[in-house]
Amino acid sequence: MAKIILNKSNYFHNLKTIETHLGSKDKIAVVLKDNAYGHGLVEIASMAKEYGIKKAVVRTINEAEKIETLFEQILILADTDIHSCSHTFHIAINSLEDIEKLPENTNVHIKFDSGMHRNGISLDKLEEAIHGILRKKLNLTGAFTHFRSADELSCELFWQKSNFDEAKNLIKTLCEKLFIPVPNFHCANSSALFRFKNYDYDFARVGIAQYGYLDTDSIFDNPTLKPVMSLWADKIVTRILKENQRVGYGGKYMAQEDMKISTYKVGYGDGFFRLNGEQKYLTPKGYEILGKVSMDNLSINCDDEEVCIFNDVRELAKIHNTITYEITTALKEHIPKEII
Template identity: 70%
Template sequence: MAKILLNKKNLFHNLNLILKQTKSKEKVAIVLKDNAYGHGLLEIAKLAKEFGIKKAVVRTCEEARKINNYFDYILILADTNLSTYSHTFHIAVNSLEQIKQLPKNTQVHLKVDSGMHRNGINKDKLKEAIHGLYKQNLKFTGLFTHYRCADELATDFYWQRSNFRQIKEEVKNICEQLSIPLPKFHSANSSALFRINNFDEDFARVGIASYGYLETDNIFNNPDLKPVMSLWGQKIATREIKKGQRVGYGGGYIAKKDMTISTYDVGYGDGFFRLNEKHKYITPKGYEILGRVSMDNLSVNCNDENICIFNDARQLAKIHDTITYEITTKLNPTIKKEIIQ
């Protein structure tokens, strides 16, 4: 049976590197949205709690409910069905219209558009938004933004940081006028956190770095992160093929000699992207995936009972012209997961 192994030692190694930046576990919010980037929502939540992380970020209320017992503070980024609440839940708000839809006493983080122009309230609508929260008896617990170029060598990052600093000052003035407590301010994702010297915000939302990757330009002095996930397949069948025989759909692989090959129970139906004869991929142990990956299995030039398909998503991301996020999040959430020390 296919399985995902989660390396606890590597996860804790990454979190310790993150702590060197934040200086406190209280300032780390681990991002667990989309099944913890494919690593397993509950599995990573349990490990994060064991490490001492008390804040988490998820996509939906359903995700938040599943991990409610593991964290003191959960930010929900993108859910429109908000019928169930907990004192630990904080709802991200992206528009003035959304403020009117929330029941009173809901804890709210306003997202402000500091220059990415994707989600968030416009800067010139901040006063209206905060007054709206006040009138609706909503609790203003956070204000945040997201960077469009934290992973690239560009001035955009510093421009947005400057915008957010100005926004924070405006928000402080509005809160003082209304005599309400200041919200928690946060803007840094993984890439931004490792570009900021003397981190001074209330917390960072750390996702991909927790899992061992950092999608930034090579010029940056990135930390030595270690991938947490490895994907394993179990042998289905073995056969001997002759030189010149073809393997799989389209006969894309042609044997250069007599050889032993086996099929394993991992395919694109499991979320492992479809390889074909145009892209040569070598497993960590040095085996080659032969020809096209099928929906439920793939062929490899070996006879091992179990093989590691990948333990570092970067090579596959390069082959598929994508990012490590997509390689890990696309894996079927039903794949069995095991935690190794």
Template identity: 70%
Template sequence: MGKIVINKSNLFHNLDIISKKANGKDKVAVVLKDNAYGHGLLEIATLANEFGIKKAVVQTLDEAIKIEKLFEQILILAEEEIHTYSHTFHIAVNNIEQLKKLPKNTNVHLKIDTGMHRNGIAKNQLKEAIHGICRQNLNFTGLFTHHRASDILSTEFYWQRSNFSQIKQEVKEICEQLFLPLPKFHSANSSALFRIKNFDEDFARVGIATYGYLDTDTIFKNPELKPVMSLWAKKIATRVLEKGQRVGYGGVYEAPKNMITSTYDVGYGDGFLRLDGKHKYLTPKGYEILGKVSMDNLSINSEDEEVCIFDDVSKLADIHNTIRYEILATLNPNIKKEVI
């Protein structure tokens, strides 16, 4: 199964860049959903707390409970019902019907659809939703949206920003009429944060940038972030592969000469997306993964006791024709973590 190594220095480097761009640590909510993008929920939450981050975003109530003591505010994105209460928890509300399922005094962040057309209430439902919050005796603590094109060169980003700005003004007017305190407004994800020249929202929800990547078009001046995770494998066995012998399923790799090879304890069963031997992949030290990756192991032209499989997933994302999020988030959450 190998191990995941978390580089604390790189994480703090990224959080420092993010905090300065957002105008303070209190303006940053670190996104920890899906096992902190494969990095380990408790490991990253603990380090973020040590750095001084006070807000977090998770997917489920179970995730929130595990890190409750580490943050002052935790936004839960996908929980329609809540069986426990905490002043720390804030529930994302995607539709008006969801309001009826929440117990009194629950903190809610209304999600508004500004153009992504995935989740969130429509603009014309805004008044109804806020009145529903009052009727259900809920606490209106936040209003947010999500950008569909903050990472690409497109006017859609500014179109959604304009929509959200208009909605914020409407919310302020409704709250004034109902004598409600203003909620916290937030829309910026990682790419949006670094596209906004003068960040002026209550906080940013920063996911992929925390972990050292930013999938924004290269035309933008992106910060120099550092990948936080590296994946390591431990040697199982070593052999001499003779010239002409083929290794692994299908025998797609044939030894061009007598060579030393070893198998290591990482495979696609651990969430390391399967390499099929059609694309050459070299580890950071220059070793080659030979042939097809098996469920629980892979072969490398090395006899080192441990091998770093990757310390940057960009090349793997290119090989698999996917985004770096997927390479990271797919890793098995049971892989042991080590913080250095």
């Protein structure tokens, strides 16, 4: 079967790098949505807790419930169907309509649309939103935005930051007028965080960087991070593939001479993206995945009892013309996790 190994030393290295940049681990909120980007929600949350992280970010209430006891504050980004009450949970308000869906005394963070134009409340609706929060007797505990181009060489990051700062000042003014506490402000994701030399907001939402990757233009002074995840698979069977014989669907790979090959228990049914035999991919030991990846298995030119399929997904991201996030997040939740 397949398994995922999580390297705690690498994870702590990444958190230390982030902490050093921010100046305090209290300013780190680890983003654990979508099964911690495929790494395992509970496993990563437990390591973050051990390191001393107090804030987390998830997508749904169900995710938050699984890690409720591990953090002091959990921001829920995309769920207003409140079926669980916890003082730990803070719900993101993405629209004025969201305010009407929430029960009294819910902790909320306003999401401000600073220019991504995907989710969030516009500047001209902020006052209406805050009055709505008061009317519904919700607790305004945070305000945030999300940057659309922090990973690219452009001035858009600073344009959005300027818009957010305008919203921040307006929210502070309104809170003072209405005699309610000023909320926490946060805006940086992983890419934005390392482009800011002095991050002066209350905390940052750190996603992919904690897992060892940063898909930011190499022109920036990016930190050295260490991938946390490696994917392994057990052997099913070994055989001799004779010269000119082909293996797998479509016979995409043909042996140039007699060779020993083995089939291993992992495939695209486990979320390992389907290699189609057009581009060569080598495992960390230098073995080649032969031909097309099947739903539940793949063939490799070795006979090891278990093999590491990857310990760094950047090469796979290039082959599939995508980002590191997609390679890791695609891995299925059923794959067992082991922390070393």
